[in-house]
Amino acid sequence: MNIDPQGLNTIPAISIRNLTKVYPIPFRRERVVAVKDLSLDVLPGQVYGLLGPNGSGKSTAMKIVLGLISPTSGQTQIFGRDSSEVESREDVGFLPENPYFYKYLTGAETLHFFGKVCGLGGAKLRTKCAELLKLVGLENAASRRLGGYSKGMLQRIGLAQALVQDPRLLVLDEPTAGVDPAGSREIRDLILDFKARGITVLLCSHLLGQVQEICDRIGILYHGVLVREGKLEDLVSIENQTELILENSSPAVLEQVRALVEKSGGRVVETRKPQTTLESFFLDVTSGRRTAEEPPHVRRKE
Amino acid sequence: MMVKPLAAVFSMLLLFGAAKLPFEHRLEQEDRAAFFHGAKLSxxxxxxxxxxxxxxxxxxxxxxxxxxxxxxxxxxxxxxxxxxxxxxxxxxxxxxxxxxxxxxxxxxxxxxxxxxxxxxxxxxxxxxxxxxxxxxxxxxxxxxxxxxxxxxxDRYLLYERLGIVERDKFGDHCAASRRFGEAAAIRGAPTYEKRFMAYELSHCPGHEREAYERLLALYKTGRREWLPTLLERLEYLQKALNIPAAQRVNIPEKKL
Amino acid sequence: MDTPHKIFSPARLWAIASNTLLELVRLKVFYFLLLFALLIIGSSAFMLDFKFQEQFQVLKDMSLGSMSIFSWLLAVLATAMLLPKEIEDRTLYTILAKPVPRLEYILGKLLGILALLFVSILLMSVMFVIALYIKQQAVLTDAVRGLPPEQTADVIRGVKASAFTVSLIPCVAMIYIKSALLASFTLLASTFATSSIFTIIVSFVVYFIGHVQGIARESLLASPNASALSKVFLAFVSLLFPDLRLLNLTDDVVAGNAISSAIFLKTAGLGLSYFCVYTLAAYLIFAFKEL
Incomplete structure (x- = not known):
């Protein structure tokens, strides 16, 4: 067993070791390498953003962690328990991309169903459902069928469903895709709320602005390879540069600043309006590689 | 990845097939024996x-x-x-x-x-x-x-119907008698089949003695069998066969 | 921490099964029962100027025949829709990302279908028995009218013998077992199919081949010196396909033959072993499936 005498905190919520997933293409001698030798840890309490363009392997990695598909080699664990064990899923709640759930169930029935599937029942489950409906702000829509829910409401019932058995880890796949900005903000606030309650979150997304707002740590997958991984501030700050954000400064003042910097041997790289730095970093990382080498995901068998 | 379970399932189905094949064969024969599934579709x-x-x-x-x-x-x-x-x-x-x-x-x-x-x-x-x-x-x-x-x-009804057709449409009392006899031999057939068989036999030339014995046997089973036709045929046969008066049964006057 | 995880939990199984049934009910699957009712009422009314034996024959054939067809269609269509719909709605992922063993998931889904088939066949049987009873009463009042009292007993016995008989019960039980078998086969097909159309077509083909399997089997057993190629073909059909004709007791029962309990038990046992084998096979494929 993996119980650490120094406390549970040192067991990673998610541990991925040398994970490789290869899909054969039927009737052809080619194979697609979806994930290649991926290793990463998500520590308890973190909000971890797994980023990557479509087809980068982040869904595959996530499905392997959840035990939905099996790895070609390597292993994944949730709080020290191997993903191939059904028990490992007691500690994880999952919100898939674009969920619809059962259209004919009401919000309350949906939560009740997922609670029962987790082995819950009775008065305890009823209180839990009411509590969760309140948490995600759907108490007024509890008796409406999911067929009449908006996209944002579906995502929120999805979050509530993921939390029904009080898991310590949430895995969210594109939780704000297709949701309007206001709904998107609500979901973001909920995730921050979960974080405050000590729930670990693995967030897969390509909406970088949002990731930057809530994630502590990020990993970037590109063609199945983890190309960058680390704390968000570390990754997006450039060590020998400093960004000054000025407010209400006249062009004359700016000119004086520039002169001062150049006199001291420095260089003003550019002057611009502030923007999401993660986005530029992300595009830098991925587009730089695309031109430099052949995409690694298609390898011919000898 | 999927190849192994597919092969396992395929061999499992084949094994089960080999096991059930003789069972199905036997069951079909039992079915035939029990129900006489009969006529394979022509x-x-x-x-x-x-x-x-x-x-x-x-x-x-x-x-x-x-x-x-x-x-x-x-x-x-x-x-x-x-x-x-x-x-x-x-x-x-x-x-x-x-x-x-x-x-x-x-x-x-x-x-x-x-x-x-x-x-x-x-x-x-x-x-x-x-x-x-x-x-x-x-x-x-x-x-x-x-x-x-x-x-x-195994069903009496069609023998009976055939007997009736032989009797009414072809006038062949000997054949009709045979058919009623076959009907009577089947389990669950009504008691009148035996009577019908004897009646027809009494019209079948050369079988008067047998008909007489059969009718007599029926007569002796009790009053339930003393139906007008039975009495009338019995009387006719007693005369035709010249049964000695002492052995003749007493035919009550037709009242019914 | 909390209670240890159960390897197999009837509560979880029932949650999935009842949800599957609820889904089918809310999809208004049971509307087909109206069609069934219409069929038996229609055939009863239409046959009024026939002899009573003919009326009972047609009513029984119609009811049991359409019961058999409806439960077959229901089994195949509802099961074929199951997995593709779960994947489309992502509920497959949400459920399996919970601590639910795949065996429980697939059994729960199948159990939901079995419950649907059970309720459907039960309701159809009730309608059928009611129709039979109404017809019997109508025929009786008609037949007894003007008869001397000593003959009525015979007539009543005759009419009742053509109406409800106890052997209708094993016959309906076999309709259920047969539809369960077809549902489990459809589930097996859908675990490796890529679309529900494919599943439906495969299941229909198996249904039709299953009714001629007996011919293939008997000619395989009867002709030991057939050519190798035709032997392989006949063996393929007779080993891999179920003999569905054997599982049909309806025709014999309606013809008035009583079913011996030995034959019923053997036939039911055969159907149930098919059901178990197909369910196990479906589970094996599903357990290793990449979702």
């Missing part, structure tokens, strides 16, 4: 019912197709299309050879309704031809009953 059926019906016949729709053809035959009857009825009855009984009712009704329509219609056919002025047509329908009805018996040797 090849001619394919042409008669048409491709669709043939497929359905083999696929659990057999009884429904038979019913629809039966209803069609009923419609044909209302239109007095006797030839068409015979054809439809053939199809129905081929599809459902174990439904005694279909054989019985088909035979009845042919021997009783179609034959009468043929005899009264206003389009056929020549009596000899009308008689021949009538006779053909008698034969057709008899043929349905014989084939019905082949498929249902």
């Amino acid at each position: 090849l001619g059926l394919r042409d008669q019912v048409g491709q669709l019906g043939f497929l359905a016949a083999l696929s659990g729709f057999r009884s429904l197709v038979a019913d629809f053809l039966w209803i069609e035959a009923h419609t044909a009857w209302e239109g007095t299309q006797w030839g068409r009825m015979a054809l439809l009855f053939n199809n129905v009984t081929t599809l459902q050879p174990r439904v005694v009712m279909f054989w019985d009704m088909a035979a009845w329509h042919m021997a009783y309704n179609a034959s009468v219609a043929a005899m009264q056919d206003p389009k056929q002025p020549r009596l000899a031809l009308r008689l021949r047509a009538q006779r053909e329908y008698f034969e057709l009805g008899k043929d349905f009953l014989i084939r019905g018996i082949e498929n249902n040797p």
Whole structure:
């Protein structure tokens, strides 16, 4: 067993070791390498953003962690328990991309169903459902069928469903895709709320602005390879540069600043309006590689 | 990744197939023995019912197709299309050879309704031809009953019906007696079959002695059997066989 | 921490099964029962000027025949829709990302279908028995009218013998077992199919081949010196396909044959072993499936 005498905190919520997933293409001698030798840890309490363009392997990695598909080699664990064990899923709640759930169930029935599937029942489950409906702000829509829910409401019932058995880890796949900005903000606030309650979150997304707002740590997958991984501030700050954000400064003042910097041997790289730095970093990382080498995901068998 | 479970499942199905094959074979034979599933579908059926019906016949729709053809035959009857009825009855009984009712009704329509219609056919002025047509329908009805018996040797009804046709339509009392006798031999047959057999036997030349003994045996079983026809036939035979007065049973005067 | 995880939990199984049934009910699957009612009422009314034996024959054939067809269609269509719909709605992922063993998931889904089939066949049987009873009463009042009292007993016995018989019960039980078998086969097909159309077509083909399997089997056993190629073909059909004709007791029962309990038990046992084998096979494929 993996119980650490120094406390549970040192067991990673998610541990991925040398994970490789290869899909054969039927009737052809080619194979697609979806994930290649991926290793990463998500520590308890973190909000971890797994980023990557479509087809980068982040869904595959996530499905392997959840035990939905099996790895070609390597292993994944949730709080020290191997993903191939059904028990490992007691500690994880999952919100898939674009969920619809059962259209004919009401919000309350949906939560009740997922609670029962987790082995819950009775008065305890009823209180839990009411509590969760309140948490995600759907108490007024509890008796409406999911067929009449908006996209944002579906995502929120999805979050509530993921939390029904009080898991310590949430895995969210594109939780704000297709949701309007206001709904998107609500979901973001909920995730921050979960974080405050000590729930670990693995967030897969390509909406970088949002990731930057809530994630502590990020990993970037590109063609199945983890190309960058680390704390968000570390990754997006450039060590020998400093960004000054000025407010209400006249062009004359700016000119004086520039002169001062150049006199001291420095260089003003550019002057611009502030923007999401993660986005530029992300595009830098991925587009730089695309031109430099052949995409690694298609390898011919000898 | 999927190859191994697929191979495992395939070999599992094959193994199970090998195990169940002799079981299915035996069960089918037991079924046949128990129900006399009888008549394997004759090849001619394919042409008669048409491709669709043939497929359905083999696929659990057999009884429904038979019913629809039966209803069609009923419609044909209302239109007095006797030839068409015979054809439809053939199809129905081929599809459902174990439904005694279909054989019985088909035979009845042919021997009783179609034959009468043929005899009264206003389009056929020549009596000899009308008689021949009538006779053909008698034969057709008899043929349905014989084939019905082949498929249902365990049911008394068709033997009885055949006996009646032999008696009423062909006037062959010896054959009729044989048929009633066969009916009487089947478990669950009504008691009157034995009586009918003896009555017909009493009309069958050369069998008077046997008929007499049978009627006497019935007479001795009790008052329940002392029906007017039985008493009348017994009396006739006592006279015909010159039974000594001492041995004769006392026939009560016909009161009933 | 909390209670240890159960390897197999009837509560979880029932949650999935009842949800599957609820889904089918809310999809208004049971509307087909109206069609069934219409069929038996229609055939009863239409047959009024026939002899009573004919009326009972057609009513029984119609009811049991359409019961058999409806439960077959229901089994195949509802099962074929199951997995593709779960994948489309992502509920497959949400459920399996919970601590639910795949065996429980697939059994729960199948159990939901079995419950649907059970309720459907039960309701159809009730309608059928009611129709039979009404017809019997109508025929009786008609037949007894004007008869001397000593003959009525015989007539009543005759009419009742053509109406409801106890052997209708094993016959309906076999309709249920047969539809369960077809549902389990459809589930097996859908675990490796890529679309529900494919599943439906495969299941229909198996249905039709299953009714001629007996011919293939008997000619395989009867002709030991057939050519190798035709032997392989006949063996393929007779080993891999179920003999569905054997599982049909309806025709014999309606024809008035009583079913011996030995034959019923053997036939039911055969159907149930098919059901178990197909369910196990479906589970094996599903357990290793990449979702």
